[in-house]
Amino acid sequence: VEHADDTIPGGLMPEPAATDAPAQSFALPVADPANAALTVLVVEEQDFSRKVLVRQLRALGALDVLQASDGEQALELLRRPDNAVGLILCDLDMPRMDGLEFMRHLGAIRSAASLVITGAVDVALLNSVQMMCRAYGIRPLGVLEKPVNSECLRTMMARARKPMPGPALVDAAGGPEFSLDEILGGLQQEQFEPFFQPKVELAGGRIVGAEALARWRHPQHGLISPRAFIEPLERSGHIDTLTFKMLEQAAHACHRWNRSGHDLSVSVNLSLVSLADTRLATRVAAVVRAVGLAPRRLTLEVTETAAMTDVGPALENLARLRLRG
Structure with a gap:
């Protein structure tokens, strides 16, 4: 698993069809310098979707973007000694290890990263995921439907940069003892x-x-x-x-x-x-x-x-x- 390559297979986004109407601007979003210090991990099975998301993150100012095609690859990255991931964008439906199992392991390694679910999620499933995250000591930020809107992504990145409202769960093993x-x-x-x-x-x-x-x-x-x-x-x-x-x-x-x-x-x-x-x-x-x-x-x-x-x-x-x- 390597750092993200922002080359999108098959070229960039398709050009708009010819029209007599005035040309519209399709410029990439303006980068936020504050995002330069945010390390982001994209966990997405589909190669094209993953690379598009990586490109959006870079355009928004993220300099360190990692990618994985499933939960197992993502955990390999998160277990590295130099891991500094602050935001994880994760699909739920993935091979080998899906997003739900990944969240369980994420809680076990006590990752400090915030989590955003990507893809369509119904209300019942979203409620389950949010409660799972809190039970595992994970900070859930919300859901981004595909195709991901760059301004919504910018909002999630800003939330991830803010300090967590409380520390992660402290286990008794190796943690403080109380009288x-x-x-x-x-x-x-x-x-x-x-x-x-x-x-x-x-x-x-x-x-x-x-x-x-x-x-x-x-x-x-x-x-x-x-x-x-x-x-x-x-x-x-x-x-x-x-x-x-x-x-x-x-x-x-x-x-x-x-x-x-x-x-x-x-x-x-x-x-x-x-x-x-x-x-x-x-x-x-x-x-x-x-x-x-x-x-x-x-x-x-x-x-x-x-x-x-x-x-x-x-x-x-x-x-x-x-x-x-």
């Missing part, structure tokens, strides 16, 4: 929030709901992965504090979706530790009732981060939750 007091302080100061990962019906591609994933928006360290705080909360018996904060926020969000006409449900993670408390079902039902959410819209997903020591109360809670809808 229980720090974690509880973050909960008290409302620093924890749900990130919604879409649930998609495979048959029709329709979004049917979302899973609420807990994230800690730390004032100094940015977004903190659950690996840094779930286990300490479970060990200390404080996991319900987090669970019910996520439950309340997720229930409110789902209620808003339903009121807006979206037929969606929401799921919230529930620790095995919480199932030992026989009051759990009553507390969950109280939250759902207070929010006004139909109980059938809520799913509790039992996680396995802790060992179950008392099966009886857990089964009682599960049965009681089922009775409550």
Whole structure:
């Protein structure tokens, strides 16, 4: 994979047909000097479309433009030690590794690049892609339909040059460690929030709901992965504090979706530790009732981060939750 060659196969754009009307200007867009410092990666299967896009980027002032024909080639570039890519233009429908799989790997390598999807994308798919990006810690800027409009491309480049509103997700492995007091302080100061990962019906591609994933928006360290705080909360018996904060926020969000006409449900993670408390079902039902959410819209997903020591109360809670809808 090499730097982009801006030669377009078959020549430049076709000349306009002869006409008696006054000649119109087809000049390339004016370059923005600020784009010179922006490294752009174009991930596009079609050779012609890729080279046209490269030419547009260069005309807008980008000096360092890389290209790849699929996600695998793009990841090779992004894994280089000298990688400085700040903007990725990516098609979703590509061979070997499509755009969706590429986004998953992009999140895994914690790329700081902003992402723009190129091509026609329907609203449902766009919503899924945007939520995927946020779940993976990627900064989505939007969609550019083909053929790409140069002024819209200029806008995306300007957005990519702006600092991200928050740091990328910090994983516990190799990241900062936090004391229980720090974690509880973050909960008290409302620093924890749900990130919604879409649930998609495979048959029709329709979004049917979302899973609420807990994230800690730390004032100094940015977004903190659950690996840094779930286990300490479970060990200390404080996991319900987090669970019910996520439950309340997720229930409110789902209620808003339903009121807006979206037929969606929401799921919230529930620790095995919480199932030992026989009051759990009553507390969950109280939250759902207070929010006004139909109980059938809520799913509790039992996680396995802790060992179950008392099966009886857990089964009682599960049965009681089922009775409550």
